[in-house]
Amino acid sequence: MNNAVTPSGIRLELRKLFLKSEPVRGYTLLSPTLLAMILGLAMPLVVLFTLSFWLQEYLDFIRTFSLANYVEFFQKPIYVKLLLKSIRISGMVTIATVLLAYPMAYFIAFRVKSNKLIWLILITVPFWTSYLLRVFAWKIMLGYNGVINSGLKSLGFLTEPLAFLLYNPTSVVITLAHAWAAFAILPIYVSLEKIDRSLLEAGRDLGENAWMTFLRVTLPLSLPGVIAASLLVFIPTVGDYVTPSLVGGPRGIMIGNIIQSMFGQSQNWPMGAAISVMLMFTVAAMIGLFLWGTHSYRKRVA
Amino acid sequence: MNTNRPWWRPDGFYIYAVLYLIFIYLPVLFLPVFSFNNSKYIAFPLKGFTLKWYEAMINNPPMLNALMNSIKIGLIVAILSTIFGLLAAKAVTRYRMPGRAPVVGFIMIPLVIPEIILGISLLILLSLADIPLSLLTVGFAHLLLCVPFSMLVLVSRMEGFDKSMEEAGLDLGENAWMTFWRVTFPIVLPGIIASLLLTFTISFDEFVLAFFLSSIEQTLPVYIWSSLRFPSKLPPTLALGAAIFMASFIVVTFAEWIRRRGVRLDSTSGI
Numbered sequence: 001m002n003n004a005v006t007p008s009g010i011r012l013e014l015r016k017l018f019l020k021s022e023p024v025r026g027y028t029l030l031s032p033t034l035l036a037m038i039l040g041l042a043m044p045l046v047v048l049f050t051l052s053f054w055l056q057e058y059l060d061f062i063r064t065f066s067l068a069n070y071v072e073f074f075q076k077p078i079y080v081k082l083l084l085k086s087i088r089i090s091g092m093v094t095i096a097t098v099l100l101a102y103p104m105a106y107f108i109a110f111r112v113k114s115n116k117l118i119w120l121i122l123i124t125v126p127f128w129t130s131y132l133l134r135v136f137a138w139k140i141m142l143g144y145n146g147v148i149n150s151g152l153k154s155l156g157f158l159t160e161p162l163a164f165l166l167y168n169p170t171s172v173v174i175t176l177a178h179a180w181a182a183f184a185i186l187p188i189y190v191s192l193e194k195i196d197r198s199l200l201e202a203g204r205d206l207g208e209n210a211w212m213t214f215l216r217v218t219l220p221l222s223l224p225g226v227i228a229a230s231l232l233v234f235i236p237t238v239g240d241y242v243t244p245s246l247v248g249g250p251r252g253i254m255i256g257n258i259i260q261s262m263f264g265q266s267q268n269w270p271m272g273a274a275i276s277v278m279l280m281f282t283v284a285a286m287i288g289l290f291l292w293g294t295h296s297y298r299k300r301v302a
Numbered sequence: 303m304n305t306n307r308p309w310w311r312p313d314g315f316y317i318y319a320v321l322y323l324i325f326i327y328l329p330v331l332f333l334p335v336f337s338f339n340n341s342k343y344i345a346f347p348l349k350g351f352t353l354k355w356y357e358a359m360i361n362n363p364p365m366l367n368a369l370m371n372s373i374k375i376g377l378i379v380a381i382l383s384t385i386f387g388l389l390a391a392k393a394v395t396r397y398r399m400p401g402r403a404p405v406v407g408f409i410m411i412p413l414v415i416p417e418i419i420l421g422i423s424l425l426i427l428l429s430l431a432d433i434p435l436s437l438l439t440v441g442f443a444h445l446l447l448c449v450p451f452s453m454l455v456l457v458s459r460m461e462g463f464d465k466s467m468e469e470a471g472l473d474l475g476e477n478a479w480m481t482f483w484r485v486t487f488p489i490v491l492p493g494i495i496a497s498l499l500l501t502f503t504i505s506f507d508e509f510v511l512a513f514f515l516s517s518i519e520q521t522l523p524v525y526i527w528s529s530l531r532f533p534s535k536l537p538p539t540l541a542l543g544a545a546i547f548m549a550s551f552i553v554v555t556f557a558e559w560i561r562r563r564g565v566r567l568d569s570t571s572g573i
Contacts, residue, residue: 026397030405033390033449037409040446044423051426104322107315121554122323126330128550131507132526133543137329140336140344147332150346181326231414239416242509246530256418263422263514273426276419283416 052273069274086254090238101184109192167249184229191225334544368525380502387452421514448501459493
């Protein structure tokens with residue numbers, strides 16, 4: 001009767017509990033992933049936050065609580081200026097990428113009847129080269145002795161190379177808009193493909209013209225794809241330091257370059273941590289604002 | 303709509319699509335062009351055809367070593383993150399769990415913070431814990447980045463099929479493991495393959511995390527980064543980029559050919 005007390009009985013009881021309880025089984029399956037994420041994500045972020053309140057002294061940290069890094073962040077104009085500039089550049093990249101990608105995604109979703117897959121593959125092929133080489137390709141294009149300058153010169157259109165093509169914020173925007181193009185097209189394409197075609201016909205039957213049908217039916221229904229595309233482009237580009245350091249020049253540097261230098265030449269990890277925390281909060285606030293804005297737009301349309 | 307237009311009178315969308323393709327292809331196509339150019343300098347006019355940069359690429363042990371490192375890390379990360387993703391996807395699609403939404407949100411965090419922040423926060427933790435940087439730390443960081451992608455791909459595949467098929471397996475007397483192996487696995491297989499390919503690609507091309515978390519042993523992107531600063535190292539790097547590009551083109555074409563054959567076989571056997 002009382003065999004639940006023996007070791008094998010206890011094991012049996014535990015086994016029964018395990019098989020009966022869905023949450024226990026679910027979390028058991030989830031545990032390897034959760035453990036990795038706690039070790040590799042939660043703990044590092046806590047440490048990053050802690051370090052941002054410490055100070056650097058030569059190769060050591062002064063481990064007492066201090067707000068000095070944040071005070072410096074707001075007192076020296078360079079940090080806030082660079083943060084705002086990064087958001088501006090990255091925002092321009094996002095708008096340009098999404099605006100350029102939308103007609104392309106629309107074309108594949110609605111105009112291409114067969115061979116859609118071929119078009120999708122055609123779009124992803126240029127992105128199989130390394131990211132670094134893709135960025136570098138624009139240095140080849142825009143450089144002082146680059147494709148455009150040396151090409152125009154050998155054709156006789158130029159006597160002196162154009163110096164303004166490379167090393168400025170515009171070249172950063174162009175390069176990033178090119179490097180992230182596929183990330184914008186694919187989500188927009190998926191959301192356009194999902195739209196029920198009979199809704200579009202209904203719009204036309206009710207006497208709307210093509211443009212009004214697009215504005216009142218297609219665009220609102222494809223908004224989830226546009227939102228996903230915007231986030232997929234904005235988040236990685238705002239912290240990028242590869243592109244600014246290859247094609248941005250001194251005028252094109254962004255907040256990522258400062259963070260990287262704090263962990264490199266400048267050797268001030270706590271300051272780098274504080275800048276990173278500020279970047280993270282700003283990005284989170286921007287995303288919140290953006291989602292809130294698109295949410296109220298969808299409510300208004302619906 | 304108007305797809306019946308003759309090709310010599312294309313509509314606006316078609317013209318736009320072609321211009322767009324030119325925009326995304328043009329800069330990238332100059333890489334292979336200059337990899338065959340007989341000059342150390344990357345500029346026009348072209349100086350004649352040569353294969354010497356490809357020869358230099360093959361005779362460059364540091365570059366080949368970096369390539370092997372990237373392939374190794376990519377394969378291990380792809381397999382591990384797909385296993386983790388599969389377990390997690392099964393958990394969240396098959397069991398009612400309290401706190402599911404915040405837990406899933408937590409796992410997805412690497413998708414919504416800039417990579418540089420992931421990189422430096424791991425770097426800080428490792429240095430405070432006195433763990434030396436190596437390829438292992440790079441691989442771990444890549445795993446964190448890849449698991450959310452695996453999970454997204456596999457959750458959408460798991461949600462797509464009928465739970466009752468698994469229940470039927472259990473009812474027919476299979477144990478949970480055999481049910482997974484004989485029912486769930488074959489249905490989820492396309493998702494598993496997609497996840498393996500996606501995560502390998504992400505890891506293989508990842509630079510920021512590898513830059514902060516590697517030491518002497520480099521991955522390929524870290525090697526490429528260091529070679530971008532030395533003009534003399536550039537042409538062989540372009541050759542390597544072009545070679546990788548061609549290799550992936552062949553792989554994808556081959557995969558698409560297999561897929562089409564598979565589809566054809568399916569449709570004939572259905573009759």
